[in-house]
Amino acid sequence: MGLLKVKNVYFKYKKDILHDINFDIEKGSFTALLGINGAGKSTLLKNINRILQPYKGCVLVEGIDTHKLSKNDIAKKISYTAQSNAASKMTVYDSILIGRKPYIKLHATEHDHKIVCEIIEYLRLSDYALRYTNELSGGEFQKVVVARALAQEPALLLLDEPTSSLDLKNQLDVMDIVKRYCTEKGIATIVSIHDINLSLRYADKFILLKDASVFACGGAEVITADHMREVYSVEVELHTIAGKPFVVPLRQIRE
Ligand SMILES: Nc1ncnc2c1ncn2[C@@H]1O[C@H](COP(=O)(O)OP(=O)(O)OP(=O)(O)O)[C@@H](O)[C@H]1O
Ligand SMILES: [Mg+2]
Structure with missing residues (x-):
């Protein structure tokens, strides 16, 4: 059974932005979501984690319709980083600890802190841990945003243009970290991305959106x-x- 099933999904603002979208995502896979500005990539990611509601069709995670899950239960399965994220006067450590929110009842446990520390080390953020996020560079902050999403221990990670404001080294750094970490943990990733060559370097599956529909879906052979x-x-x-x-x-x- 696949991890994610997007089945006949329709979504509209004024007109249809998503029209009969269908695809499956396997555990541990890495998918690039491609399409021109305004194609509906961000809208699709938001429909998957239910920030937005499809008016028709459904999204199944591990066989369960997300419609039947609470926001908290969805957050335990799917983490998401938005296309633009605002830094704040919060330390890197606390910012990543927010990723544990779906699991925290009253106070963060030793286990929550252990996960945050492991991720900080994995992403080599130790030197920044006590700095405020609004005092970081764009590239440093982007890693914090990804770290927070990983701290959520999701089965599915949705990243909306995680590399768009990064220099070449940091683009590779962020993609390398995500690919390595998610492969090790069996996390499936869907990345909305404009750099086709960067996507070809990391993704094993490609979804091309056009005119509100899936124009093509498959391995690198669909990049023709x-x-x-x-x-x-x-x-x-x-x-x-x-x-x-x-x-x-x-x-x-x-x-
Ligand atoms: N809140 C909104 N209200 C009305 N229309 C919206 C809203 N958000 C997005 N849209 C429209 O929906 C369409 C799809 O937008 P979306 O942000 O999903 O595209 P995208 O593929 O992510 O584009 P980009 O590559 O520029 O990020 C666009 O035509 C956009 O103008
Ligand atoms: Mg977008």
């Missing part, structure tokens, strides 16, 4: 020049570098 033209209106060349496809944009297609 034809599909890139259809989805992004850009003519591309596909090369193979280090055994992986590499997309080189050539020109925009003017309609």
Whole structure:
């Protein structure tokens, strides 16, 4: 049985943003969610963790309709980082401890603190642990946001453009950490991302959104020049570098 099933999901603001969306996600897999600005990537992630409610269709996690789960129970299964996150006058440590909220009754337990400490070490954040998040660089803060999501011990991690404001080294750093940690723990990841080549480096599955629908879904074989033209209106060349496809944009297609 898959970890996540998105079944006939429809969502609209004024018009349909998601139209009959269907796909499955396996435990421990790494999926890239691709599509142009406004394609509905963020909306889809929010429908998966029920920040937004589909008006039709359902989302099943471990076979259970999320509609039947409390917010707290969803948070124990799915963690999510938004496209933009505000830092605050809170330490890195406390900020990550918030990830334990679904498990904390009155006070954080020794176990909660142990998880936070392990994640701080794993993400090499020890030097920052007592600094305020609003005094960190964008890249440092992004790692804290990811750390908080991992502290939630989810079965599914949803990351909305986690690398968009990062330099090259930090893009690789964040993706490496997420991939390694989630593979070790068997956590499935869905990442909304604009850098197709970065997604090809890490993801084993790709969902291409276009016109409110899933245009293509599958392994790296769905990243073809034809599909890139259809989805992004850009003519591309596909090369193979280090055994992986590499997309080189050539020109925009003017309609
Ligand atoms: N709160 C809202 N109210 C009305 N329309 C919205 C709202 N949020 C998003 N939309 C619209 O829904 C569509 C999908 O937006 P969404 O943010 O999901 O796209 P996206 O694929 O994440 O884009 P981007 O790559 O720019 O982040 C867009 O047309 C957007 O204008
Ligand atoms: Mg978005």
